Amino acid sequence: MGLNIEVHGLKLTYGAQPVLEDTTFTVERGDSVALLGANGAGKSTLLRCISRILKPTAGHILLDDQEIARLDSKEAARMMAVVPQETAADFDFSVEDIVMMGRFPYLKRFQKEDQNDREIVRRSMEMTGVTHLADRSIATLSGGEKQRVIMARAVCQQPQALLLDEPTANLDIGYQSMLLELAARLNREQKVTVIAAIHDINLAVHHFNRFILLAGGRVMAAGRAEEVITPENIQKSYGVPASTYRHPLHGVLQVSVVRGRNPDEKNNCGSEVHVIGGGEEAMPVFEMLNQSGCGLTVGPVSAQDSGCRFAHFHSLPVIIVPPFTSMNGAHRKEHLEQMRNADLVVVPPIPFGEGNLPIFDEVRVILKEGKPVYIIDLDGVEKRDYSGKARSLLEQMIQEGAVVLKSVEDLKAVITPGGGEQNE
Amino acid sequence: MGGLVLLIIMTMIGAMVFGAVLIGWRNVFIILSDTLPFASPSAAIEISPTHEDILLQIRLPRVLLAAAVGSSLAVSGAVFQGLFRNPMADPFVIGISSGAALGAVFAMLSGFSLAVGGFGAVPLFAFGGGIGTILVVYNMARVGQAVPVMTLLLAGIAASAFLSALVSLLTYFAGERLHMVVFWMMGGLGGATWQQVQVMVPYALSGYICVSLFSRELNAMLLGEETASHLGVNTERVKKILLVGASLLVAAAVSTSGIIGFVGLVVPHFVRLVAGPDHRFLLPASALLGGALLIATDTLARVVIAPSELPVGIITSLIGAPIFVYLLKKRKQLRYFGGGG
Numbered sequence: 001m002g003l004n005i006e007v008h009g010l011k012l013t014y015g016a017q018p019v020l021e022d023t024t025f026t027v028e029r030g031d032s033v034a035l036l037g038a039n040g041a042g043k044s045t046l047l048r049c050i051s052r053i054l055k056p057t058a059g060h061i062l063l064d065d066q067e068i069a070r071l072d073s074k075e076a077a078r079m080m081a082v083v084p085q086e087t088a089a090d091f092d093f094s095v096e097d098i099v100m101m102g103r104f105p106y107l108k109r110f111q112k113e114d115q116n117d118r119e120i121v122r123r124s125m126e127m128t129g130v131t132h133l134a135d136r137s138i139a140t141l142s143g144g145e146k147q148r149v150i151m152a153r154a155v156c157q158q159p160q161a162l163l164l165d166e167p168t169a170n171l172d173i174g175y176q177s178m179l180l181e182l183a184a185r186l187n188r189e190q191k192v193t194v195i196a197a198i199h200d201i202n203l204a205v206h207h208f209n210r211f212i213l214l215a216g217g218r219v220m221a222a223g224r225a226e227e228v229i230t231p232e233n234i235q236k237s238y239g240v241p242a243s244t245y246r247h248p249l250h251g252v253l254q255v256s257v258v259r260g261r262n263p264d265e266k267n268n269c270g271s272e273v274h275v276i277g278g279g280e281e282a283m284p285v286f287e288m289l290n291q292s293g294c295g296l297t298v299g300p301v302s303a304q305d306s307g308c309r310f311a312h313f314h315s316l317p318v319i320i321v322p323p324f325t326s327m328n329g330a331h332r333k334e335h336l337e338q339m340r341n342a343d344l345v346v347v348p349p350i351p352f353g354e355g356n357l358p359i360f361d362e363v364r365v366i367l368k369e370g371k372p373v374y375i376i377d378l379d380g381v382e383k384r385d386y387s388g389k390a391r392s393l394l395e396q397m398i399q400e401g402a403v404v405l406k407s408v409e410d411l412k413a414v415i416t417p418g419g420g421e422q423n424e
Numbered sequence: 425m426g427g428l429v430l431l432i433i434m435t436m437i438g439a440m441v442f443g444a445v446l447i448g449w450r451n452v453f454i455i456l457s458d459t460l461p462f463a464s465p466s467a468a469i470e471i472s473p474t475h476e477d478i479l480l481q482i483r484l485p486r487v488l489l490a491a492a493v494g495s496s497l498a499v500s501g502a503v504f505q506g507l508f509r510n511p512m513a514d515p516f517v518i519g520i521s522s523g524a525a526l527g528a529v530f531a532m533l534s535g536f537s538l539a540v541g542g543f544g545a546v547p548l549f550a551f552g553g554g555i556g557t558i559l560v561v562y563n564m565a566r567v568g569q570a571v572p573v574m575t576l577l578l579a580g581i582a583a584s585a586f587l588s589a590l591v592s593l594l595t596y597f598a599g600e601r602l603h604m605v606v607f608w609m610m611g612g613l614g615g616a617t618w619q620q621v622q623v624m625v626p627y628a629l630s631g632y633i634c635v636s637l638f639s640r641e642l643n644a645m646l647l648g649e650e651t652a653s654h655l656g657v658n659t660e661r662v663k664k665i666l667l668v669g670a671s672l673l674v675a676a677a678v679s680t681s682g683i684i685g686f687v688g689l690v691v692p693h694f695v696r697l698v699a700g701p702d703h704r705f706l707l708p709a710s711a712l713l714g715g716a717l718l719i720a721t722d723t724l725a726r727v728v729i730a731p732s733e734l735p736v737g738i739i740t741s742l743i744g745a746p747i748f749v750y751l752l753k754k755r756k757q758l759r760y761f762g763g764g765g
Contacts, residue, residue, distance in 0.1 A: 048650075051653075051654060052653065053650050053653060053654075073653070073656045073657060073658040074656035075656075076656065077654065077655055077656025078656070081654065082651075082654040084650065084651070084654075087647055087648065087651055088509070088646075088647055088648045088651075089647070090509070091646050091647075091701040092696070092700050092701055093643075093646075093700070093701060093702070094700075097643075097702065098647075101643065101644055101647070101655055102655070104640065104644060104655045104656050104657070105655065105656030107640070109637060157655070
């Protein structure tokens, strides 16, 4: 089982507009490939060329070295099955009827479905979990159920290659991974070659082992997730700044779109702001300040900290200390300098521990010098305090003039002129 | 299916009993069995030779012709509805009837006395008009090798409108032949001959066999052409075959009996409502039910104002429409044609 799919120099134009331009790639027997790319990059068009709906203007598509244009319709349907984004189901066919249609390419004109066909239908429905729907009318099913029935029909075709054209576009996240997992299972257990056009990159990385990124009808990158899904490639093909990271729970590569500075808001905030520390809960503070166009400095943070990644991504000045160590004299001096250069200093909701408490010696120094210091979310400090001393320390600072803000929104009101900046 | 076979046989017998002259059903059986070879003439009951003539020369061919025309219309209606995936489609949707009407009206007004193989000018011109229209519409809709059904439907509607206007124009100048034209357009089976039966029945049968060979393909095409193609249906080829098959059926029906509405639209719907959309059942069931319906309505058309008769097209619509509406109401959850879930 499994089919080798070779696409060579494919070209297709709608009118004068080229949709595919010299598209070339090879999908090895038993690969499972996610076809990525922006809207209009040619993903669906490419799949529709492979499934013989569209005739390319030039180029070749070979299934196991056979030119697809030369294949007989039924022969082609025995080799590959297609799961489209949506299937018309206005008719009262039962689920079993629909799945049985997958046997069409195996039946001769006067041949009736036999026991063997019925057995394959039964197994296909079982595998996709639609057995209980067998007698229901397809028109009464939900989108997720319907798509699983279509998957059952594709399985029933016993193909060597499975093409999926944005099969999860209309499904909720539960059905999305269920459907792609079915494809992955066919790939694992029966070595069916899978090619799926897919929008959700973060979903795709879970279920596929190779990736082809299309842009303007050409292959921009192909290979493993790490090779294809890079911020540069995403920026080039989708036109948005993005960052990639490993998911904290399972370590799978993930992509997230990052908003750059909003140029219109540039003048909203002329202040230089220094933010102390990092960590998950501090990130909304970083994002808001950066969006508002403030001059931003970060530190001190460890190299693995999200605050550090943020600073690097946006090329902001940052003080980095090695993980699991306390700060040395040089760091502390640099930090003090940074705070002095800022118009105001923010203490976001960071975790407090013995390691970072010494930072606040310098904070109190600049507080005494009259620099505005804002502490965000004082009420939640106990949850983030691993030293037991944070509450009293912060209260001391409040005594010395630090201002408490409830949330990021309050900070935004402070730094933007419309919100009434409090210069003390 | 067995029930439908029984139904069409019963309507046939009923149609032979009733008419301007009532012939008892026993006598119908005797007359019919006497025509069979090797049957010994049953002398027990005296049959009037007039009755025998009425039955064998007038009613029997008319009943068989009604069956053939009704079946052809219903089957082609089912095929067009499936092909276009559109519940509004009927045998006349792509302009065959308008083309046929133009041919027929032209023949009537020009008074051609042409006759080929015993057929008058009117059916010949009607047939030619219908087939000519379908060829034009097909070529208008063609894009390279492919014929998108939506374009075909629209081209058909455009052609239909244009041809109907021409028919109206001709009708306007019809003068004393106006009555003839109007009567033809309302459809009827009056004056059916054995000769017509000999042509129409085998023709309808072969047309039916041609389209019913592709029942499974039609099922797949209901899910959309792309899906059908993914399942291994050579859609362009199947479309052409079905289009040709169904069009020939319609052209033949129209040229024999004029434009009989409603049968082709409603019978397939009726069957789908009761038995679902599977064409392997839908096509034969539509053929039987369409035949039975036209026999029954034609009998009514002969009887209600006997000895004169109504155009059968009026009866089919008068009776068919309320029955259909009743069914729609009764089956509240109508899902088989884009009714939603």
